[in-house]
Amino acid sequence: VDYLDLDAILPAVSHGIDTPTLDLSPRWHATIDCDIQQMHYRRFRGKNIRTQLRISPQKLVLEQCHLGIAGGKASLSGYLHPSGDHYDTHMTTKLRGVDIQQLLYMCENFYQHFLTDEHLHGKLLADGYLDLPLSRQGQVDWKAAQGEVDIKLHDGVLQQFPPIQRLAKYIPREALAQVRFSALRNRIKIKHGVIHIPPMEVHSSITRMLLSGTHALDGRINYRFEVPLAGLNKGVSKQHPEAVAEDVLDDINVFLRLQGTTDQYQVTYDTRALKKSLQQKLKKHGRVIKQILRGEYQQKKKVQELISDEYLDFD
Numbered sequence: 499v500d501y502l503d504l505d506a507i508l509p510a511v512s513h514g515i516d517t518p519t520l521d522l523s524p525r526w527h528a529t530i531d532c533d534i535q536q537m538h539y540r541r542f543r544g545k546n547i548r549t550q551l552r553i554s555p556q557k558l559v560l561e562q563c564h565l566g567i568a569g570g571k572a573s574l575s576g577y578l579h580p581s582g583d584h585y586d587t588h589m590t591t592k593l594r595g596v597d598i599q600q601l602l603y604m605c606e607n608f609y610q611h612f613l614t615d616e617h618l619h620g621k622l623l624a625d626g627y628l629d630l631p632l633s634r635q636g637q638v639d640w641k642a643a644q645g646e647v648d649i650k651l652h653d654g655v656l657q658q659f660p661p662i663q664r665l666a667k668y669i670p671r672e673a674l675a676q677v678r679f680s681a682l683r684n685r686i687k688i689k690h691g692v693i694h695i696p697p698m699e700v701h702s703s704i705t706r707m708l709l710s711g712t713h714a715l716d717g718r719i720n721y722r723f724e725v726p727l728a729g730l731n732k733g734v735s736k737q738h739p740e741a742v743a744e745d746v747l748d749d750i751n752v753f754l755r756l757q758g759t760t761d762q763y764q765v766t767y768d769t770r771a772l773k774k775s776l777q778q779k780l781k782k783h784g785r786v787i788k789q790i791l792r793g794e795y796q797q798k799k800k801v802q803e804l805i806s807d808e809y810l811d812f813d
Contacts, residue, residue, distance in 0.1 A: 499532075504539035528553040532563075541604045543567070549574075556580050568604060570596035570621070578632065584639070585632040593624040598651065612717075612760040613659070620654030620682075628688070640715040641691035651682040656700075661721070661756055664765045668754060669725060673702040691715045697724075711756075719763060721756040722771070751775060 534547040549563035556579060563574040576589035593601075601622065602608070602615035626647025631639040656662060656677040663674055679701050687694045697710040711721035753768035753775065 499534045500536065502534050502537045504537065524555045526553050526555070537565075541606055543604060568597045568600035570594050572596065581631075584634065587630045587632050588627065589630075590627045591624065593622055596622045596624075598622040598654075610760070612661075612719075617657055617659045618654070619657065620651045623650040623652075624648065626686075643688050643691045643715060645688040646685065648685050649683070652680070654679045654682050661719075661763060664756065664763070665723065665725075665754065667765070668752065669705055669707075673705050677702045677707075688715075695721075708751075717760045719756065719758060719760060722768060723754040723756070724751045724771075725754065726751055 528551075530551040530553075532547060532549050532551060535545060537544040537547055545566040547563065547565040549565075550561040552559040552561065558578040560574060560576045563572075565572055565574075571594045573592040574589065575591075576587065578585050578587045580586075597619075598621070599615045599619045602613075602618065607614045624647055626645060626649075628643065628645035628647075631642045633639070656679075658675060659677075662677060663671075666674055677700055682698065682700065684696060684698045686696075691714060693713040693715070695709070695711050695713065697708050700707045700709050705725065708724035709721065711719070713719050713721075753771035754765055755768045756763055756765050758764055
């Protein structure tokens with residue numbers, strides 16, 4: 499097929515209108531080999547789509563679907579089969595060199611407004627799977643979602659992201675307008691409808707942050723930020739002793755939390771995490787702090803490497 503317009507085949511589903519029931523007859527048997535040059539559905543654009551679709555007794559199987567999407571390539575496999583009053587679905591995917599801004603736009607930001615194509619840029623590589631219960635009417639039970647994905651985002655930019663802007667009280671605003679990261683790697687897990695994000699470093703031109711947290715698919719969020727004291731706004735950090743040397747400040751962090759829902763959230767100090775960290779740092783820097791108080795501390799001198807023209811000749 500040269501061109502497939504799914505908008506002309508599948509009727510648009512509007513909210514408030516009853517959707518048809520999804521049923522797979524036990525008498526259905528089919529194997530469909532697909533070779534589609536261009537496919538269009540709503541915002542979605544795919545090209546060079548090659549796959550095999552098999553229908554066996556009450557089971558729909560998608561075999562190794564390969565396609566070009568959002569400037570990169572994708573591979574998909576999965577199945578759908580009945581389980582009681584719903585369907586179990588399983589999908590594995592691989593993405594290579596996909597423009598994440600285009601992907602978010604084509605997928606209509608996955609029907610959420612928190613992190614959209616206006617905020618995130620970069621080239622995405624991902625490997626993962628997702629299990630979702632699906633009702634007979636095609637409705638997803640997000641609270642039962644399970645999955646895991648390894649992501650790598652190259653040349654990424656987080657631009658004018660409202661939750662990050664809320665940190666402007668603590669971090670220089672210019673560092674938050676465009677948070678850039680040359681390479682971001684993480685393994686994200688989804689359990690019972692909650693996305694778990696392990697700690698990962700995010701760098702900007704002014705400061706760095708350690709980010710972790712959870713994001714429930716129903717909108718509840720709980721993010722943690724760990725920011726070096728030396729990277730805080732002057733107004734926030736001036737309360738700390740100016741006598742403390744830079745090499746000590748670099749090892750002391752301030753902890754912040756962003757909690758609430760995607761519609762209403764606030765940023766606060768994470769005093770428990772800060773207290774625990776300070777206890778550890780004080781043990782580590784106890785001797786240095788005593789030297790500072792006595793006026794005996796000398797900051798470590800950096801060894802300057804001689805350039806080739808400065809080498810001494812002993813001939």
